[in-house]
Amino acid sequence: MVFIRSCLVALACASYAASQTTVRVDDSQVYSLSNPAGIQYSSIGWSPVTTGDASQRYQGTYTQNNVYGSQLYFAFRGSSITYYADQAPGFGAVTLSIDGGDNINLNWTNSGTATLYQQAIWSANGLSQDDHTIVVGNTNVDNATIGLDYFSVTSWNGNDIAPSVYGPGASSVAQGAVLVDNTSNDISYSGTAWEIWSTNANATTQARYFNRTEHCSRTPGSIATFTFNGTAVWHFADDYSGNSRLSFSLDGGAAEIIDTATTGHAWTSQKMFWNKTGLTPAPHTVTITHVGADGDFGCVDFFMYLPSSATPASANPTPTPSPLPVTSNSKSTPVGAIAGGVAAGVVLLVLIVILAIVFKRRQSRASSGQPPNHETYAGDAAYQTKQVDPSYQTNNLGHMPMSPPGSAPAFDPRPYSPYANVGGGASIAPTNWSGPTYRGIPEVQ
Structure with missing residues (x-):
């Protein structure tokens, strides 16, 4: 039974790992009426980059900002998130906050003469299964420009990274709201x-x-x-x-x-x-x-x-972004991924059956007086030197007064319009991403 139990545990772990997917949220996924879960950019300073080598950037797009005090906001649900951006030659800095915690002030120096692309600037692992928010800000007076190529989020369930209660794209809000x-x-x-x-x-x-x-x-x-x-x-x-x-x-x-x-x-x-x-x-x-x-x-x-004029609907079904390969605009189901998962499951089931038969024979041999085969593992100790990512801890902010009131900024009734993203960026080979890209809204399957 030990063998069978171990195999069942392995099968469960494999199924759990298969349920988690790395989803990329491109900078071009901007909040709009049709994409309520998109990235919210402040109205001043953000613009698509039109210089450099577009092929070096994910999806050929990049959004940057050169105005002190500007921000972007994104809400999601997942076990980890990584922030990717350019690193231009010289000094660079950016400030961010996860889940409303204290500022995380990041800075770096690119000593080369060429821009580095798709660089992992920061990541958070071990996040809970609750909603999470990330706010990225331009707060360093010595660094005029910050930017975003994409976020990479590890989901808890398939391609679904939609938050439940944060932001206009919250899954608990009905479609058409x-x-x-x-x-x-x-x-x-x-x-x-x-x-x-x-x-x-x-x-x-x-x-x-x-x-x-x-x-x-x-x-x-x-x-x-x-x-x-x-x-x-x-x-x-x-x-x-x-x-x-x-x-x-x-x-x-x-x-x-x-x-x-x-x-x-x-x-x-x-x-x-x-x-x-x-x-x-x-x-x-x-x-x-x-x-x-x-x-x-x-x-x-x-x-x-x-x-009242909207078609009656129950609570919004959780948005499930479709996996779209970079080289294709097809919305078809990823048959290869499904077939691979099914094949892996079949292999594991066959392995369980084989091990059960072997275990049964060993039991029979032992009961007939024949000595069982004892094997001693001589390999490396299992994970003794590997470190597990610690659980994510929200930093304490402390009591801080809100920004002082002032005259109301001119109200723009329009939603944040998607930028007309065009290419921009020169250095490492472009990523050939074949996983899912977040679209913020469900697509017809």
């Missing part, structure tokens, strides 16, 4: 306590509101109302240690109290805190009331709602 930003006229703020707050890259942490702004009040009793005509609604805001409890009421019904400070000292953004689904297709009003302590932040980043 409409985003209403905090500056929309569909949201009313009572009194003068509500102010517009904004996020920029800074020396301590990285958080990014959707479209860079969020409405917040620090006064208990402050009220915000959102009116919509639909069958479901979702509220998003930042999760910060200084946030308050909020009361949510739909159409004057019973209030639900939600705590919007749940991450300790970390500071995450664009998190869904409250939702209602299965509503009658009619006009509805959500009333939010600050019910926390004086000075705590009660905030609205954005709402999403499913219009």
